Amino acid sequence: MSQTTIGSAVARVDGFDKLTGRARYAADFHPEGMAHAYGVYSTISRGRIVSIDTSIADGMPGVIEIFHHDNFPTLHRSPASFPEENMVDELRTPFEDDVVHYAGQFVALVVADTFEHARDAAYRVKASYDADSAAANLAQGLEGGVTEANRTERGDADSAFDSAEVKVDATYTTPVETHNPMEMHATTARWANGKLIVHESTQGVIFARNTLAKNFDLDPSQIEVHADYIGSGFGGKLWLWPHSLATCAVARELGRPVQFMLPRQNMFTTSGHRPETSQHIQLGAKTDGTLTSIIHDSINSTSSINTFVEACGGSTSSLYASDALRVSHATAQVARGTPTPMRAPGAGVGLFALESAMDELAIALDMDPLELRRQNFTATDPSDGKPWSSNHMLECYDRAAERFGWADRNPQVGSMRDGDWLIGQGVAACNWDAMRNPCDARVTLRPDGSATVHCATQDIGTGTYTIIAQTAADTLGIDIGRIHVAIGDSTFPHGQISGGSWATASILPAIVGACKAAADKLVEYAANDGAPMAGADTDDLLFEAGVVKNGRGDQATPADILEPQKLAHAIGDFHSDGSPEDGYAYGSFGVNFVEIGWNPNTAQLKVRRVVSSIDAGAIMNDATARSQVEGAIVMGLGAAMFEATEYDERTGRPVNNNYAEYLVPVNADMPELDVILLNHPDYHLNELGARGIGEIGLTGVQAAVANAVYHATGKRIRDLPITLDKIM
Numbered sequence: 001m002s003q004t005t006i007g008s009a010v011a012r013v014d015g016f017d018k019l020t021g022r023a024r025y026a027a028d029f030h031p032e033g034m035a036h037a038y039g040v041y042s043t044i045s046r047g048r049i050v051s052i053d054t055s056i057a058d059g060m061p062g063v064i065e066i067f068h069h070d071n072f073p074t075l076h077r078s079p080a081s082f083p084e085e086n087m088v089d090e091l092r093t094p095f096e097d098d099v100v101h102y103a104g105q106f107v108a109l110v111v112a113d114t115f116e117h118a119r120d121a122a123y124r125v126k127a128s129y130d131a132d133s134a135a136a137n138l139a140q141g142l143e144g145g146v147t148e149a150n151r152t153e154r155g156d157a158d159s160a161f162d163s164a165e166v167k168v169d170a171t172y173t174t175p176v177e178t179h180n181p182m183e184m185h186a187t188t189a190r191w192a193n194g195k196l197i198v199h200e201s202t203q204g205v206i207f208a209r210n211t212l213a214k215n216f217d218l219d220p221s222q223i224e225v226h227a228d229y230i231g232s233g234f235g236g237k238l239w240l241w242p243h244s245l246a247t248c249a250v251a252r253e254l255g256r257p258v259q260f261m262l263p264r265q266n267m268f269t270t271s272g273h274r275p276e277t278s279q280h281i282q283l284g285a286k287t288d289g290t291l292t293s294i295i296h297d298s299i300n301s302t303s304s305i306n307t308f309v310e311a312c313g314g315s316t317s318s319l320y321a322s323d324a325l326r327v328s329h330a331t332a333q334v335a336r337g338t339p340t341p342m343r344a345p346g347a348g349v350g351l352f353a354l355e356s357a358m359d360e361l362a363i364a365l366d367m368d369p370l371e372l373r374r375q376n377f378t379a380t381d382p383s384d385g386k387p388w389s390s391n392h393m394l395e396c397y398d399r400a401a402e403r404f405g406w407a408d409r410n411p412q413v414g415s416m417r418d419g420d421w422l423i424g425q426g427v428a429a430c431n432w433d434a435m436r437n438p439c440d441a442r443v444t445l446r447p448d449g450s451a452t453v454h455c456a457t458q459d460i461g462t463g464t465y466t467i468i469a470q471t472a473a474d475t476l477g478i479d480i481g482r483i484h485v486a487i488g489d490s491t492f493p494h495g496q497i498s499g500g501s502w503a504t505a506s507i508l509p510a511i512v513g514a515c516k517a518a519a520d521k522l523v524e525y526a527a528n529d530g531a532p533m534a535g536a537d538t539d540d541l542l543f544e545a546g547v548v549k550n551g552r553g554d555q556a557t558p559a560d561i562l563e564p565q566k567l568a569h570a571i572g573d574f575h576s577d578g579s580p581e582d583g584y585a586y587g588s589f590g591v592n593f594v595e596i597g598w599n600p601n602t603a604q605l606k607v608r609r610v611v612s613s614i615d616a617g618a619i620m621n622d623a624t625a626r627s628q629v630e631g632a633i634v635m636g637l638g639a640a641m642f643e644a645t646e647y648d649e650r651t652g653r654p655v656n657n658n659y660a661e662y663l664v665p666v667n668a669d670m671p672e673l674d675v676i677l678l679n680h681p682d683y684h685l686n687e688l689g690a691r692g693i694g695e696i697g698l699t700g701v702q703a704a705v706a707n708a709v710y711h712a713t714g715k716r717i718r719d720l721p722i723t724l725d726k727i728m
């Protein structure tokens with residue numbers, strides 16, 4: 001490696017295209033003859049469709065066809081296999097029957113020559129229903145029964161809790177949150193010569209391709225899924241939703257390209273959400289703070305279409321040492337669409353409960369809450385007894401505490417003030433898995449000294465383009481400006497989803513391998529007859545800084561090697577099997593310190609400071625990594641104080657399904673964010689030492705806020721979001 005761009009804050013290589021509008025998103029493609037589709041959505045939350053009256057809509061200007069359950073082409077039932085990479089969370093195929101499972105479910109799809117014509121006609125389709133009573137929220141859903149999904153146990157947690165010297169026993173609840181990426185879901189589909197070509201806003205071009213292959217009974221080679229640019233997804237775009245399948249189906253039926261864009265209000269119903277949770281935590285400890293029992297029993301809302309488990313206890317089995325533990329997950333059905341992963345699924349809400357309970361335990365013990373966490377730190381993963389590959393949680397605690405000034409905190413509730421404001425300071429741990437999966441890549445070296453990297457992954461805005469370019473530039477020793485990154489295309493070598501915080505750890509080893517394979521190929525060509533180093537033993541040749549060198553100080557450029565042999569390029573392919581080293585447990589760790597102000601006179605709650613320290617392995621790009629953590633903290637503060645999708649108890653319909661009433665933090669809500677990235681490589685996970693960083697920053701933020709609110713006000717808020725009425 002002749003240069004090192006890895007780790008530095010290289011500006012996004014896709015920044016220019018995005019800023020100048022050259023970046024094209026799924027709905028920016030307008031193939032010749034393209035029609036537009038617009039949905040008609042159920043207004044009831046459970047029951048049957050009695051009739052669909054299209055008599056007025058049929059005659060509206062520009063209308064081409066109106067599809068519904070009576071005339072929709074039959075698709076193969078949606079698959080759902082993570083190992084086969086064709087997951088969906090709505091198992092039902094669109095329009096497969098007259099059953100309504102949730103308000104906002106598709107009941108018809110109007111196709112017209114323009115978007116406006118399709119929308120106008122859709123408003124004039126009349127559906128009538130036979131409505132059943134429905135569970136509109138988790139509390140109502142619980143009346144219909146609870147299904148346990150899984151349980152993990154160590155020792156006898158109940159009796160250990162019963163006999164504990166100090167206990168906390170509390171239930172925490174979190175609301176539905178809805179993914180609101182800037183770019184709405186969109187599909188532009190066309191069929192040509194038996195092939196299906198789709199521009200889709202997706203976090204996984206391979207998953208999207210495989211799902212369509214199953215639905216349409218095609219070989220994956222007959223499908224191309226393109227996602228050059230994506231305006232984020234937060235998990236809502238991991239798997240395909242009904243609109244994608246429906247758009248592809250009607251494009252085939254009509255023999256012309258069709259585009260569909262999911263309106264913002266329907267993103268609240270038919271493309272997933274983070275479910276409601278109710279989490280019962282019981283912690284037992286000795287008087288010195290040693291945990292003796294951890295119990296985390298959670299229930300989340302799911303749909304009548306599919307069972308989605310929010311793994312609230314995902315971090316609970318591993319974060320703290322305790323001989324006795326029970327983590328269980330259960331679900332209850334409500335009349336909503338199926339939930340789906342939303343950034344930090346599981347731990348995102350699970351650590352609100354666990355880390356709030358840890359704060360309650362610290363108070364019961366009259367112990368510093370940071371000290372309680374230090375005391376229960378575990379150097380091995382208690383769930384399997386394996387040592388952590390790399391765990392610098394204690395350093396996170398130390399460094400963030402020092403930066404925050406935790407030592408100056410007066411633990412007395414309501415004791416800290418700034419003028420009219422009561423000040424509260426809270427702490428909570430962060431945790432996320434560190435995972436790695438198989439990935440292929442191809443690198444092509446050209447005579448002009450440039451290189452192209454091909455991989456069927458995508459950049460949802462996190463910086464994947466940039467870290468791939470950095471990795472290739474460093475491995476090949478050529479300038480980053482000469483690296484072209486080609487991703488977002490399912491026809492490229494098999495890549496990974498942008499999810500689970502595993503893209504970086506999975507993709508980059510494949511990029512390194514393909515770069516080395518391409519360099520080896522060029523070395524081999526350099527030793528060919530008629531080549532600059534003809535007859536040389538390839539073991540004596542070295543590719544370095546973009547040229548092939550021998551031991552005598554001779555150099556040959558790619559042009560010197562390739563042109564005389566009339567070779568267009570040297571190609572290297574690599575398959576990374578995605579296996580981390582055996583014998584270790586893998587995770588990322590961190591801590592959030594939050595300071596809030598509460599003004600009892602004006603009932604204002606304000607986050608004043610956040611200091612976070614994150615141990616997520618080697619940092620590939622200090623700018624994009626920092627942005628990920630900062631964005632996650634913003635999302636965590638939103639979950640703590642603002643975000644909640646509210647449903648009308650009578651109809652089951654979301655009532656704040658828009659940007660005006662679904663509150664997310666704005667700049668005025670945000671304090672300075674101070675993020676410390678530890679940057680300790682995890683070489684057991686991969687040769688770059690990189691883990692992932694997309695999700696961890698969100699975990700524990702809500703608890704840190706709730707703990708700070710308690711410190712200021714003495715009010716323990718166990719129900720998110722922490723709205724003003726709950727403090728007053």
Ligand code: MOS
Nearest residue numbers: 235342343499500
């Ligand atoms: Mo993330 S919820 O795995 O996109």
